[in-house]
Amino acid sequence: MRPLNPVIAACPPSGIRRFFDIAAEMDDVISLGVGEPDFVTPWRIREAGIYALEHGYTTYTSNAGLPRLRELICDDLATRYGATYDPREECLITTGVSEGLDLVLRVLLEPGDEVIVPEPCYVAYEPCVGFAGGTPVRVPTRWEDDFAIDADVVAAAITPRTKAILIGSPANPTGAVQPRAALDALVRLAREHDLYLVSDEIYDRLTYDGAHTCLGTLAPERTVLLGGFSKAHAMTGWRVGWICAPQAVAELCVRVHQYTMLCAPHVSQLAAVEALSGPDDDVDAMVADYDRRRRVFVKGLREIGLDCPEPGGAFYAFPSIRSSGLDSETFAERLLHAESVAVVPGNVFGPSGEGHIRCSYATALPQLEEALVRIARFLNAG
Template sequence: MKELNAVITACPPSGIRRFFDIASEMDDVISLGVGEPDFVTPWHVREAGIYALENGYTTYTSNAGLPRLRELICADLAARYGADYSPDGECLITTGVSEGLDLTLRVLLNPGDEVIVPEPCYVAYEPCVAFAGGVPVRVPTRWEDDFAIDAEVVAAAITPRTKAIVLGSPANPTGAVQPRKALEALVRLAEQHDLYIVSDEIYDRLTYTGTHTCLGTVPGARERTVLLGGFSKAHAMTGWRVGWICAPRPVAELCVRVHQYTMLCAPHVSQLAAVEALSGPDDAVQSMVADYDRRRRVFVKGLREIGLDTPEPQGAFYAFPSIRRSGLDSETFAEQLLRTEHVAVVPGSVFGPSGEGHVRCSYATALPLLEEALVRIDRFLGSL
C-alpha cells in the first residue's frame, strides 16, 4: 500500500487523552485531567435546544451561521470590550473553536509558512499548524514571569518565512492572562513584520484577577487579528459544538469558503441554544465563574501548603504547579500519581518544553473532590 499522509502519521496522539483513557479503566479516580466544565448546560439554554428539536429546527443553516447568533456575538464583543465586528461578513459560526482554529490556519498559511507558538500552550496549536502545511516555531515563556509573552523573544524567532503568531489568553494549560502591555508589544511586532495574530479567547469570561484584553481592540491589531471564541467553557456547552470566528472580511470570507465545503454549518439546534445563551439571563454563567474562583483559591492554596510551588492562575480553570521538588519528570510524576493514588493530572511536557517540571490540574470539578485530591497528592509526595 502507498504511504499515508506523512504529516498526520508523524503527529503523536494527544497527551491529554492518553491519561484520560488510562483513568477511565480504573476505579475511584479523581480526574483533574480533561478541561471540561463539570456543570450541566444552564436549563434555559437546554430548554431552547429542546424547543428547537420539538419544532423541527433540524435543517442546515446558512454556511456562516444564523444571522441572529452572529448579531448577538458581535453585540456582546462590542458591549464587553468595545470590539467592532460586522455580523455580515466578519463573523462565522463554527463547529467549536477547534474547527475555527483549523479553518483560520488553512486560510492564512501557504506551505512552508512559519507560525510562532508561545508555549506552554494548548496541545492542538502545533498539530493544526502542521496540518495546514505550516511549520510551528516554539518560543518559551517562563512561570517566573507569569507566562507573559516576551516580544523580544518572539522577535528573535521571526524569519522571512514567518506568517503568524498563535496564542491563547486566558491560557490552557497555565491559567495565565496576558498583560495588555505584552499584547501591545506583540501587536507592534506584528505590524513591523506584517504578521497575522490568531487569538484563542475561549476562556475570556473565566478571568478572576485583572482584566481580559480582547486582542481585536488593541490599536493596530484589528486588521491582522483573527479572534476565536465559543460557548464550551463559560456556558458549559462543550458537547453542543458551537464556536465563532471574528476577523477582517477577506479572512472571514475565505474561512466561510473552506467551512462550506467541509462542515457546511454548525448544528442548527446548537446555534439556537447559543442564541438563548447570549440573549437570555446571564446568572448561571456568573454563578459558575464565581464557583470556579472559589475552587481556584482553595486548590492553589492547598497545592502550596503541601509544598508545590504554584503560579497564580488568573483565568481559565487550570493550576500548573511545579513538581520539580519530587525529582521526577512530569510524565513519570503523572503516571505514578495515577497508578498509586488514582489522581489524574496531565504532564506539563505535552504542552511544550517550557511545561516540563509542571503538571496541569483542572479545578473544573467539585470542591470535595479537589480537597480529596490534595490529600492524595500530599500522600504521594510523602512516599517519594
C-alpha cells in the same frame, strides 16, 4: 500499499488522552485532567434546544451561521470589549473553536509558512499548524514571569517565513492571562513585520483578578479572534464556536467551511442565541464557583509543597513538581498508579511545561480536597 500523509502520520496522539485511557480502567480515580466544565448547560439554554427540536429546527442554516447569532456575538464583543466586527461580513459560526482554528490556519498559511507559538500551549496548536502546511515555531515562556509572552523572545524567532503568531489567553494549560503590555508589544511586532495575530479567547469570560484584554480591540485589521460557548456557558457537547476576522479572511474561512462542515448544528446555534440573549446570572455563578475552587486548590497545593503560579483565568492550575525530583511524565504516571489521581504532565504542552503538571479545578470541591490529600501522601511517600 502507497504511503499515507506523512505530516499526519508523524503527528503523535494527544498526550492528554493516554493518561485518561489508563484512568478509565481504574476504580476510585479523581480526574483533574479534563478541560471541561463540570456544570451541565444552564436550563434556559437546554430548554431553547428542546424547543428547537420540538418545532423542527433540524435543517441546515446558512454556511456562515444564523444571522441573529452572529449579530449577538458581534454586539457582545462591542459591549464587553469595544471590538467592532460586521456580523454579515466578518463573523461566522463554526463547529466549536477546534474547527475555527483549523479553518483559520488553512486560510492564512501557504506551504512552509511559519507560525510562532508561545508555549506551554494547548496541544492542538502545533498539529493544526502542521496539518495546514505550516511550520510551528515554539517560543518559551517562564513560570517565573507568570507565563507572560516576552516580545523580545518572539522577535528573535521571526524570519522571512513567519506569517502569524498564535496565542491563547486566558491560557490552557497555565491559566495565564496575558497582560495588556505584553499584547501591545505583540501588536507592534505584528505591524512591523506584517504578521497576522490568531487569538484563541475561548476562556475570555473565565477571569478572576483582572479584566481580559481582547486582542481584537488592539489590532482589528490583522487579528483573527476565536471564541465559543463551550467553557463559560458549559456547552462543550453542543459544538458551537465562532470566528471574527477581517472580511477577506472571514470570507475564505466560510468558503472552506461550506465544503467541509457546511454549517454548525441548527439546534445548537439556537441554544447559543439563548445563551447570549438572556441574563448572565448562570455564567456569573459558575465563574464565582471556579474562583472559590481556584483559591482553595492553589492554596492547598502550596501548603503541601508544590509551588503554583496564581492562575488568572480558565480553570487550570499548573504547579511545579520540580521539588519531587521527578520529571512530569514520571510524576503523573506514579501519582495515577499510587493514589488514583489523574493529572496531565506539563511537557505535553511544550518544553516549557516540563517540571509542571496541569490540574483542572473544574471538579467538585470535595474531590479537589481529597485530591490534595492524596497528592500530599504521594509526595511524603516519595
